[in-house]
Amino acid sequence: MKKLLSLALLLTLALGLGSCSKDDDATVEVRGVWTSRSQFEGLARNSAVSFTIGDKAYVGLGTDGIDKFTDFWEYNRTTNTWRQRADFPGVGRYLAVGFAADGKGYVGTGYDGVNRLKDFWQYDPSTDQWTRKADFGGSARYNAAAMTINGKGYVGTGYDGNSKKDFWQYDPATDTWTQKPSFGGNKRMGATAFSIGSTGYLLLGADNGIAQTDIWSYDPATELWTQHKDLVYHDDSNDDLDYDYSALPRQNAASFVIGEKGYVALGANSGNKTDCWEYNPAADTWTVKTAFAGAGRTYPVGFALGDRGYVALGNSGSTRLDDTWELAPDAENE
Template identity: 90%
Template sequence: MKKLLSLALLLFLALGFTACSKDDDATAEILGVWTSRSQFEGLARNSAISFTIGDKAYVGLGTDGIDKFTDFWEYTRSTNTWRQRADFPGVGRQLAVAFAADGKGYVGTGYDGVNKLRDFWQYDPTTDQWTRKADFGGSARYNATAMSIGNKGYVGTGYDGNSKKDFWEYNPATDAWTQKPSFGGNKRMGATAFSIGSTGYLLLGADNGVLQTDIWSYDPATELWTQHKDLVYHDDSNDDLDYDYSALPRQNAASFVIADKGYVAVGTSSGTKTDCWEYNPSADTWTQKTDFAGAGRTYPVGFALGDRGYVSLGAAGSTRLDDTWELDPNAENE
């Protein structure tokens, strides 16, 4: 009887060590460390805008649920400090878009609480001055998405009374908007866009209350859209391409690009999210990173400076947030 008990104990311990080993391996596979950085120095808010120029990030506008802001701030990674810059001269707004092109920032569209907007403004960081530019070429709207490819900006989707899927290019050299071919997916609002190299990517968002699972890339040289793997669960023993990206669909997320990888974090689906995912365009695959360390949130801003990504601001229920978090995507999370 004692021998049987000893054997059972040894078997239990062996299984326990095996389970611990598997858990450790699984934990080691998920990389990324989030670190709290200096709080945004303006009032807490959601639905703000952000863009980066050189080694600086610029964040502003948005709402606290009542007021629509025009203040504008610069973040410096090397000193971990915020500095207030010239106020945005247009009407205060939320759910606008922003991008950087040719060394300057551009901000436009959005909602002032009464009107949908289509005005566009240029920010010059060397002079700390704003200049009004040509109005957005499409209809007045909010909750659209934007990105820059090369020295041009791109804006699409959003809501103008109906969800949209049109796509527009802005050329800073001529101060002109040109409509480009629309992608092949559904209309949507709350989508995400980013560029990696000379290719733009548009994904996520919702249409008629349904989260969208398609991903599209845009080549400005050919003006062609290409569809990539849907964000679904895929199990096919015949093609050895098993994957589960079903946790990724969401709207109003943060995104940024580090080197040749794209990142999506937080946002909302059935509730606010804290997960973070890395996109490898060469393999068309997603890898989960360490969960965001702050509160789950929607309508945040996201940006990258060097080899770090940042998520700041946003809303968690009725609470507006002003914290800022930095991601080292390849660090081991102990």
Template identity: 65%
Template sequence: MKRFLPHWLLVLAVLCLAGCNDDDTTTTEDILGVWSGRSQFEGLARNAAVSFTIGDKAYVGLGTDGTSKFVDFWEYNPATNTWTQKADFPGVGRYLAVGFSAGGKGYVGTGYDGANKLRDFYEYDPVANQWTRKADFGGSARYGAVALSIAGKGYLGTGFDGNAKKDFWQYDPATDQWTQKPSFGGNKRQGAVAFTLNNQGYLLLGSDNGSYMADVWSYDPTNELWTQHRELINSTDYDYDYSALPRANATAFVVGTHGFVALGINGSTLTSCYEYAPEADTWTQKTSFGGVARTYPISFGLGDRGYVGLGLASALRLDDLWQIAPNESPD
């Protein structure tokens, strides 16, 4: 004999199927962001390069193809969608270095040359197209660190010097001096990402002893305090218990007043992209990256667009560049 559910139970089941998804309530129609291919990087394909922006242009260089450690540097002009080669980096070729800009100059240092961890630092003047060696990084030689700039000063922290690190240092271009600041508020790590919003530095994600991280922290230089924020998770809806999205060797950039995180690895390589709104302390999923999944890419934000490229897909080094219009709706 057949048994039938009461009418009210059938209604409840339908409602639950429609709205009780434990993973993500974001529908395809809700996800914004349009990716489009841009002019390929004109240097050789590579991963673990560095990038920074000065004015309305981006600068990309260093990295490795698995054998060579590069010293070439290139300028990208989004207005003309073209690359122009600039003066070679004067230090030894390297990868997993850091780069940031401050006061109209670019700064590059630390990294790994295939045999040695490094702590030398250099300044790039885009007007003179010239590099100048500056004071060595104040901490230990390392690779896989992060760097950012706040109010004309540079900051560098975390990374790997034989052990994962959590120290944090400030660089003053006016005095060419490094000063140690309060250590990062989270666990030691390498392969993290960082960006600057509202005169605060954000340091997030990465790995420590094989564990992938999803935590997010900000540093306020005015009171030298670290504050923990909402983890990178797959929804902004507080009514559901959504999963954290840990990853390392990803990339991050800023468009307008929001930060973005894309790609990376958490056991498998990823194409997902998320937007962080500091005013609400929330994460919003964006359209997945338009290219192949990868680790160790570069990225930068210019105007109202974000750019992501290069990197490592399995054993393949890449030389592509992609642009995202983060607030446009896909067709």
């Protein structure tokens, strides 16, 4: 009887161990620490724009649901302070785009509450002055996406009465816009764009109310778009190919780049999101980071300064926000 009991116990243990998967054995450490920083000094708002020049970030425009703003503010990471700069000289607007190239900031497109816009303006931080530049080369629109690659700006997607998927390059040296090949995915608005090295990335957004799951990279040297892993649940018999990125699709998120990694946080998909994800382009993989410590929101701004990412503003329901948060992406979360 003792021998039979011993054999039964051994068999039970063997079956239990055999049923364990990699995921059961592994403890996944989620890294990243969010810290509240100096509150934005302008009025609370959503749908603003941001860009960075050197070690400073610039944030402005947006709406509180009634007024459309023209004020612009500079954030200094070293002193953790905001300073008001020259007002944007165009009409107040929200859902515009902003990018930086060759030490200057560029802001344009958007919506003033009545009209879709296509004017573009350059900001020079050394003189604190704005200069009107060539109008955006595509149709007047809002809720587009923008990025900078190798000193040139790129603007595309958005809404001009219909969702769009066209892409345009801006050359600051010649003040000209040139249409570039469109990516292979659906039209969309509320998309996210960023560049890592000499490659641009376009992802997220919604088409006809449906969150998009595709990711595309753009090589300006060849003018070719390449599709990457979809943001879905993928189950393969080979465990190394299993992944679940189904929580990532959203629109109107914040994004920034630190080193060779891209980050996406917040936004909306069946409610406001608080999660944050890190993209590794070398492996084409996403890793979840510590969830955002503030209120879930949509239409925030995101930017990076040095080895830190920042998220500010946005709206949570009918509440407009004016807080600023900093992410140390590799810090241990206690």
